[in-house]
Amino acid sequence: MSDLKLGFPGNEKNENFETPDNVAPPWDATTKFSVMGKPHPRLEAEDKVTGRAKYSYDIRFPDLIYAKMLRSPHASARVKSIDISKAKALPGVLYSEARQGLTVRYAGQGVAGIAAETEEILDDALALIEVEYEVLPCAVTVEDAMAPGAPQVLNGPNVGGRPGRGKERVDAVHKDADIVVEAEYRTQVQTHSCFETHGCVCKFDDDGSLTVWASTQSTFFTKTAIARAARVRPENVTVITEHMGGGFGSKFGADDWDRFCVLAARATKRPCRYLLDRRAEHLIAGNRPDSIQKCRFSANKNGTLMGAWVESWGTAGVGRGAGVQNPTIYRFRAAGSEQKDVRTHAGRGRAFRAPRHPQGVFALEGMIDEVAFALGMDPLALRQKNDAHPVRSAQWPVGQKAIGWRKTPRGNGAVKIGYGCAGSRWGHNARPGDAVRCRIGKDGSVLFANGSQDLGTGTRTLIAILGAEELGVPLSFVDVRLGHTTDPYGHASGGSVTAPSIAPVVKQAAWLAKRELLEHIAKKIGGDPKKMELTDGDVLGGKKKITFKQACALLPVDSIDVTGDSRNVFRVPRFSREVAGVQFARVAVDTETGLVKVQKIVSVQDCGQIVNELTVRSQMLGGVIQGLSYALFENRLLDRNTGDMVNADLLNYKIAGARDMPEIETIPFNVAQGGTTAGVSSLGEPATVPTAGAIANAVSHAIDARVRSLPITPDKVLAALGAL
Amino acid sequence: MTLRRIAKRLLVNGEEHEVSFLPHRTLLEVLREDMALTGTKHGCELGECGTCTVLLDGEPVLSCLVLARECEGREIETVEGLAGASGPHPLQHRFAELNAAQCGYCTPGMLMTAMSVLRKTPAPDRETLRRELAGNLCRCTGYLKIYEAIEMAAEDLQDG
Numbered sequence A: 001m002s003d004l005k006l007g008f009p010g011n012e013k014n015e016n017f018e019t020p021d022n023v024a025p026p027w028d029a030t031t032k033f034s035v036m037g038k039p040h041p042r043l044e045a046e047d048k049v050t051g052r053a054k055y056s057y058d059i060r061f062p063d064l065i066y067a068k069m070l071r072s073p074h075a076s077a078r079v080k081s082i083d084i085s086k087a088k089a090l091p092g093v094l095y096s097e098a099r100q101g102l103t104v105r106y107a108g109q110g111v112a113g114i115a116a117e118t119e120e121i122l123d124d125a126l127a128l129i130e131v132e133y134e135v136l137p138c139a140v141t142v143e144d145a146m147a148p149g150a151p152q153v154l155n156g157p158n159v160g161g162r163p164g165r166g167k168e169r170v171d172a173v174h175k176d177a178d179i180v181v182e183a184e185y186r187t188q189v190q191t192h193s194c195f196e197t198h199g200c201v202c203k204f205d206d207d208g209s210l211t212v213w214a215s216t217q218s219t220f221f222t223k224t225a226i227a228r229a230a231r232v233r234p235e236n237v238t239v240i241t242e243h244m245g246g247g248f249g250s251k252f253g254a255d256d257w258d259r260f261c262v263l264a265a266r267a268t269k270r271p272c273r274y275l276l277d278r279r280a281e282h283l284i285a286g287n288r289p290d291s292i293q294k295c296r297f298s299a300n301k302n303g304t305l306m307g308a309w310v311e312s313w314g315t316a317g318v319g320r321g322a323g324v325q326n327p328t329i330y331r332f333r334a335a336g337s338e339q340k341d342v343r344t345h346a347g348r349g350r351a352f353r354a355p356r357h358p359q360g361v362f363a364l365e366g367m368i369d370e371v372a373f374a375l376g377m378d379p380l381a382l383r384q385k386n387d388a389h390p391v392r393s394a395q396w397p398v399g400q401k402a403i404g405w406r407k408t409p410r411g412n413g414a415v416k417i418g419y420g421c422a423g424s425r426w427g428h429n430a431r432p433g434d435a436v437r438c439r440i441g442k443d444g445s446v447l448f449a450n451g452s453q454d455l456g457t458g459t460r461t462l463i464a465i466l467g468a469e470e471l472g473v474p475l476s477f478v479d480v481r482l483g484h485t486t487d488p489y490g491h492a493s494g495g496s497v498t499a500p501s502i503a504p505v506v507k508q509a510a511w512l513a514k515r516e517l518l519e520h521i522a523k524k525i526g527g528d529p530k531k532m533e534l535t536d537g538d539v540l541g542g543k544k545k546i547t548f549k550q551a552c553a554l555l556p557v558d559s560i561d562v563t564g565d566s567r568n569v570f571r572v573p574r575f576s577r578e579v580a581g582v583q584f585a586r587v588a589v590d591t592e593t594g595l596v597k598v599q600k601i602v603s604v605q606d607c608g609q610i611v612n613e614l615t616v617r618s619q620m621l622g623g624v625i626q627g628l629s630y631a632l633f634e635n636r637l638l639d640r641n642t643g644d645m646v647n648a649d650l651l652n653y654k655i656a657g658a659r660d661m662p663e664i665e666t667i668p669f670n671v672a673q674g675g676t677t678a679g680v681s682s683l684g685e686p687a688t689v690p691t692a693g694a695i696a697n698a699v700s701h702a703i704d705a706r707v708r709s710l711p712i713t714p715d716k717v718l719a720a721l722g723a724l
Numbered sequence B: 001m002t003l004r005r006i007a008k009r010l011l012v013n014g015e016e017h018e019v020s021f022l023p024h025r026t027l028l029e030v031l032r033e034d035m036a037l038t039g040t041k042h043g044c045e046l047g048e049c050g051t052c053t054v055l056l057d058g059e060p061v062l063s064c065l066v067l068a069r070e071c072e073g074r075e076i077e078t079v080e081g082l083a084g085a086s087g088p089h090p091l092q093h094r095f096a097e098l099n100a101a102q103c104g105y106c107t108p109g110m111l112m113t114a115m116s117v118l119r120k121t122p123a124p125d126r127e128t129l130r131r132e133l134a135g136n137l138c139r140c141t142g143y144l145k146i147y148e149a150i151e152m153a154a155e156d157l158q159d160g
Ligand code: FES
Pocket: B041, B042, B043, B044, B045, B046, B047, B048, B049, B050, B051, B052, B053, B062, B063, B064, B065
């Protein structure tokens, strides 16, 4: 039995572990890294700053045609007739589709589609389509959809969800507790607002094979879905995603518009492009469901949390998936929830960076503050007393120090300065199934290939770093090909699974290639291949020392080509059950105007084994800014009568801009996590979970009144102050 | 109704091009669709996001709001023209180095605005950057690395 040392300085533990013969030995807290953990600019950085990087929107062909759909202005209607004849008669219109008899369930639903020679003809043609609607009553809020006699959105009842369990037990605990606090929290619908909109460019070749340049966070899901929709055999479909302009959980497969684009391409035998316009992007390409959370928490005078019960309602439009992660994080004697998922006449909700979490944690952490207030306790002390996570327990004091935590707010004029904090949790989410190819050429070239995508997080660079580390060569020797489904399978980038799942597989592929190389070289230079190693670009332990490039030149074959997979690399002990994080906020609130300015955010985040310090910090920064934007600005507004979105743009749907940025201090926590041979954890999503909660608590601290609804706009602040 | 293309001489990144395009096309459309210069990005076509920013006679403009026909005889600069013979411009270099581009979709527009700031203000302070970049939105980075990259590039340029 050999030992594995896991954890972080100040909290380490040893686990027994025997590495199987055919598996790369795991990294742990004692590993000395040469490439890993340092800041590395991304491999494709130069392509991105020179404009050379090609996004789906940038793929062009001389004979490219353009597709677009006509979208319903009504949220609930029956299409009585569609007259598409004038559009079809327009010269340059090449393909069309009319969805006669369609029942419209949300504004923006596609009613008809056109493909044309130019975008101008396309727009003219769409304007010539005549649709007669029978407008039906709609319900676009949770309240309206639950009211007696509400219009039914789809077959089946509007209200679904999970029945609560264990309420009796929580009620009993409440009864015994010293204090009980009750409050209702609300969060809004947030749209993903990816900067590159959803869609694709597609092209059939003469042999019937299809290539799709998709803006997607799952090349392989897209491939399967396109194949099914277009009735093409999956092996004849290639999806390519070299670069994509953001997804955040909304780009997981082929959509209705992708399908239309492919059908148009096939019918016309021409390459076709369809990327949504900004308005459609807001209406139909995904959103974070809203929530109403009725919370009842209890505690004892000594600061022990007792019971927590949450009843929630939310809507993912015509889809399902509303719900909140609340209660969570803290140790309660008894806790549970009942969550209702209410259908409304609105575009379908989709996974959005840490689904259910930011909204749940906003309410949870507000309640924790309210309990602390009722107990007359410091809210941070209450959290620490009831938090058992080994990593988060170490993070609270770090954040406290970095923000300069204060029990009393500052400021004696109209502007008050307040402090708040919130915790975060996420799963480690390493999933088996990935495969990675490693090819070492006689010329000294090294290539790692995987068919999944880099949605901007830095996956390409992550693969290169992991590969270089395990191979024992400088990063500059390594190349990566990503985003072509002709390469081995890789997961969808959702749930922050990408890095933890692919890391041990890259390591395995590199290790297998290295072993094969050393066996060849041992025969040439003499030595025991088992005792030979590759370190910093040198082959050591043989009869003589040679460089990696020299070793490659000695290969008796043109190249070594191996594929690492996920078998056996996941059976490693793990340090902690969840990914932990905390954030602290300092805000300034103008009590006369109600305006909130975030001054500083401290983000302390469990990053597992850090691969690239630069992209780790970037994920933390990005998580904070999206959380801040959610806390203060973003809000999808639907007209309650027509169901149409009234702010489907980037002017009235405000996202945080350069002027809204606070100072952000990122404190990554490197934890030798284990769990896989690489020990890499999930990061992109947990980094955004606590931001809104921390900001809201800081606002309440500053003004000594609670705002229980997001976004925290000036009117809500003034109302909380009793000034409205 | 068939629209007739017009032929114009456009001065893009120091080179004159004879381009024929439909008269109502925006500069963004002409750059991307008629000239295949896809470095300039398309984010909203409504003048709201800033991803389409290019320099027109040295001033940042939203190319989705400018008619290409009005640009004849004027100097147009896009991201493709930033790098010189000796490689990327210090601004590009610092953006890459600091990871100021995550998904990278807003990056070309950011770079062009930053470029105009640096020409006017060789050592911009944070407040200037916050004001000047207010029209360029980014969904990924949180802007801080963008500020730092511009500040470092400013120093590089001053050091020659
Ligand atoms: S595309 Fe021009 S401002 Fe958005």
